[in-house]
Every structure is written in structure tokens, then in C-alpha cells.
Amino acid sequence: MEKTFNLIVNGIGGQGVVTLLTFIDQAAMIEGYDVRSSELHGLSQRGGSVETHIRFGKKINSPLIPNGKADLIISSELLEGLRETAKSGKQTKFLVDDFAFPFLGSLPAEEIKKQFAASENEIHIISASKECKKKLQNEIVSMVYLFGYAVAKNLIPIKKESVLKAIDEIVPEKYKKLNISAFELGYAS
């Protein structure tokens, strides 16, 4: 890969955004890339919008992705996904969980989807949390499901084996099965 791959993972504090980031970092390292990522903790993690940046490629300088340069957005929530369209480039693809976590004054899911539909970018809206809840009785791994989908559909230049190896290397024993199942489910969807 000649060009740096720029990935924004965003969502709401507490949804597993940073956990997914650590999987992707590790998988990219296994692929032999230089990796740099940036995350937010604290106040912003208490139910607010959380945006994290992951960059991998030959040599990465800044941990922050310049506006318009993201190749892929993985978002755990519809409105948070839509928010990223403010600074998406023509090449930016979107992978968004069909899940809305409303708050006072937020937009209805249908309105968000309508705005997505009007966009010229490649957009994938898939039922990650719904599927995880149904098949794994656990929505917390919905972002891992999204990642599985991204790998299967070649939205991200990372091989499945690298992800499985990454999960094996960094996830505590008792959560391994759950995360691998979520990844496989998303991969097969």
C-alpha cells in the first residue's frame, strides 16, 4: 500500500470505540504497517460524541487525520456517522450501525438516513447492534461486527487472519470468543 490509510472510528462514549481502535491498531501492525492513532477519554467518554483517528501505512507522522482525508468512517451510531459527512472527501466511505441513540433535540433515524441517501459518498448502513443482540445476546461488540463487515467488503486493507491474530494477542481470554464471534458474524453478513 503506497498511500496512508486514514480511518475515523466514532460513536458515543462507552460504546467500545477505543476497544475497536486497539484491535485495528494491532491488526495493522501485524500487516507490517507503521501505525499511529489518537483517542479521547474522560469527559467526552461520558455519553458524548467520541471521535478517534487511526492511520497506517509506510510512515505516519501526525496522529490526526486532516479534514477531507479519511478513507473510511466506522460509526456506531447514525447521527454520529452523519456528523462525519461535514468533513468527508469524495473518497470517504461510510460504514454505520443502523442504531440511533437519541437525546433531547436529536434527529429521527429516518431523517438521518434521508440525509445519508442524499450524499454522493459510498455508504453502508448495517444492523450491527441488532444482529449482535439477536445472535450473541450482547450489543457491546457491535463495533467489532462492523469491523468484520469492513474487512469482508474490502473497505479496509487488512486481512481477516491479521484481525483474528490481533484479537488473540490483545483480548483477555474470557472475552476472546465473544469478540471473534462478533467479527465472524459481521464478516459473513
Next chain:
Amino acid sequence: MKKILLGNEAIVRAALVSGVSYVTGYPGCPSAEIGDEFGKIAKENGVYAEYATNEKVALESAIGASFSGLKSLVNMKSFGINVCSDTLFPLAYTGTKAGMVIVVADDPSCYSSAQSEQDSRGYAYLSKIPILDPSSPQECYDFTKIGFEISEKFNMPVILRTTTRCAHQRALVSFEPAFAKASAGKGIFIKNSHQYSTMPPRTLEMKNELLEKIKKIKAYAEESELNPIRKHSASNGASKIGIIASGISYLHALEALEELKLDLPVLKLGFFYPLPEQKIIKFVKPLKKVLIIEEMDPYLEKDIMQLAKSGNLKTEIFGKNILPRTGELDAEKVCIALSKLTNKKFIAFKTRNLNLPKRTARLCEGCPYWYILPIVKRIAPEGTIFGGDIGCNMIGALPPHSMYDYMFCMGSSIGISHGIKKSSPNQKVISFMGDGTFFHSGIAGMINAVYNKSNPLMIVMDNRITAMTGHQPNPGMGKNLMGENAPELQIADIAKACGVKNIKVLDPINQKEFEDTLKEFIEKDEISLIVCKRICALLARRLEKAKSN
């Protein structure tokens, strides 16, 4: 060994490799993972780790360790250095015995900070303590190690100043897997009051000793590998222009150079204080223009301008005249500045204004504060003034609560409410704070209100943990950082001992009792305290899960 590490994790590794035996601090964002990680691994590595009641006490605790011959690491967020500054300044005079690195984590753009966008580098001028400014997890590792070396060599504490984008950056880090042997509990204090007591006329002598020390550290900085000049092709005509950058700004500068296809000389300053002045002059002298890239305040810019002036250099110095002083920097902002200095065209990306509703932080599902804030808002007489504090209760400032009429820093809500009651006795004031904040610095304000006779109503929202920064233990919990049982301090007992007469401890889920107490206490002529005791919902769920496992 090579692994992906968070900046804060790299600091922990480096401290272990450097032989740290004593770790103390106060949790805050973006530094908390340092203390938290030590809480988990201290015992197996022969290290002692604690969270102190506040940053001042933490620094004092580390001084005790240093004087007893043990290497120490102190961790805190930006505002922590304000709290411990009283102790920090004399520490520069006495110096350390065993090495000490103080991590201070700034938060440009205030992602997890409310009270100000603080550039803690300014403390170098007040305290004369060396400050190192890393840009990446690898540098967090390297600079922590070098920090301990400098501290040991010059008997001076060293401040490692990180920022959010460095402390919470993940990248590959090369590190030594083997740790030096830690020696928690095996120090010996050898008396040396000549060195450890600041007392005039010795104080002024010590000041001169400090100034001498700084001269030596400056000479060290001149030779240090922490201030490298990036390789560039000198043949490039554009090299009449150069860059001086430090911390995370250096990485943005590299990104910007790549984006603009420029090849300019860059002096990277790992040492913020003392500056390698000769090296800077030598770098600046042949250049026509220099851009200083630093986040927040123009400290480097001012110093370098002064250097250029006293050296009669013709170089034009650019900085905050073309870079923002507020908010974090990024490659785009640097590109815009560089395009002004060079003839390179740069068109900034135009973001679209979508006008989407903003999602702010909110209380978690089941949070006990949901039972407190709306009830107080409803029951308090019209015009009651509400004071907020730091911690999860800050969320009371945001919708749907939007309650606070003032909000400052840790423990301040009670101090300010006292001043309002004294100045405007007919207005009702209710001040909120969490249990962690009460132990940190709320107690002093409460004593002041008792002693100086005012009557605010104080509500301590005791959720049984320091929640906001990631669930750290505090003195009210009966557990310490290393997971040992500890005395469980009762907030009501402390208040009683401090002379507060009206005290009620209740579970805010008992709405009637809470409402009746509010109505009664708000009319009291003396300060009163309601301790709303109910466990953080996240903690409760976690404990339940642990039990069922």
C-alpha cells in the same frame, strides 16, 4: 521489544525500566492511565503506588520518597500542577535526592477539561524546574528515561509535560523488557537539614545554588539529543525558511511539510526549559524566516524572539501572528501558516455546516445524580444560586439540567458559595460536589464556611468512587490504589468534626426524605450538609458482574 503503546503506557514502562519505586499522583484526564496501570502492576514489580488525596499531597509524598533514596514518579493533569505549586517551588530549591519525574498532562482544546485551556509550560519560569515536551509514545518512553537520568545527575525534579494528543496517542514503541529492581519500602532517610529545609538566610543561598544548577542543565541541554535538527536537502532554495517546533506540534509540522512537498530544516525542541540557546541561535542565524510551532501560549516564540534580538539576528520570527493561540494545532493549521511564509499554495478543506444537534456528555443510565439534580432544581426556592464543581457533577451544567450559576475548579463550589452568602445574605446558595472532590480540596472550604459563619447548603454527591476520570479509589471507599483494604472515611463524620451542625446522610432515591431535608436545610442560619450516598451505576453493574462471575 516493540509493541503498540499508549503514550501513558510508555511512561509507565520507562519508569519501571528506570527503577522507579514510588508512584503517587491524583487521577485526571489525560494522565489517569499512568496511576491506574501502576495500581495493577505495582505489587508484582516491587513498586509502591498510591493515589494521594490531592496533587499537593502527592508531590509531598514523592519528596519524602526521594529524600529517603527512592526514585519516584508523580502523575497529574494540567490543573494538578496549580494545586501542588506551593510545594513545587521550594522543591526546586532543595532539589531531590533520588530521581523524580513529575508528569503533567495538558489538554489543548479542553476535551476533558472545563476550567481553562492551561499551558503548564509556564511553570518552568516560576519554578525553574526543567521541562521535557514529548510528541509521541516513543518519546514518552525515551523522555521519561532521560528525565530520570537528568534528575539523578543534577538532583533536580524533572517535569514531563504531555498533551492529550501525545498521552492518548498509540504507536509502536521500542522498549527494554527487563526492569531494574524496584525497592519499595527499602529507602533510608539520611538527615540533611542543610539541604532539605528552606529557611532564611539559607533560602537565598539555595536560590543561587538553583541558578547555578540551571546553568549546568542548560549546558547539558545544548548537547542533548532531545533537540535534534531534522535532515533536509540544503540545496533546496526554500531553506531560507526554517521551523522550530516542540511536542505534538512537531508531528503536525512533519505532516504539513509532506503535504506541501516542502523540505525545510526543523529544529525540534524536546527541552522546553532550559532552552539550548546557542543551538537555537545557530539554527536561526542563517535563516530569513523562522516559524515557531507550539500549541497554546507563545512561550518559545517570546524566548526565541528575545534571543534573536540580543544576538542581533536579522531573521524574522513568526508564530502566533499566523497560528491560533486557542485550541490544539493540526497539520492543516500548520499548512496555512507555512503557505503564508513560502510561495506554496494551500487550499484548506472546506467543511460543510450541517447544523446537526450537538451530543454533549450526559449522566449515565441509572446514575444516582439523576435522582439529585432534578429534585434540587424543583425544590429550591426561586432564585437559588447553584454552584457546580469538578467531576461527574459537572454534567449538571449541561442540558437537560443546565443548573450551574458558577463553576470553577476542584473543591471550589463551597468556597465561592461562602463568599456569596457573606456578601448577599438574603440569597440562597446550594453548592454541589462529588465525594472525590470533597476529599481533594472541598474540606478546607467547608471549614472556612463554619469558621467564618456563613450558611450555604452543601450537597456532597457521594457515588462511592472517583468516577469521571475512570473509577479511581478515594478515601471514602475503604480501598486504596493497590486494591488493599483501607480506612473508610465518613464524610459526615469529617463534617461533624469540623463543626457542621446540620448534617444528613441519605439515599437520594428516597425522594420524600431528600425533599424534606432540602426544604429544612435551605432555611438554616448555619452551613448545612446533605450527603447523597448512592453508588455510581457503572460501578454497581461492574461489581454485580464480578460477583456473578
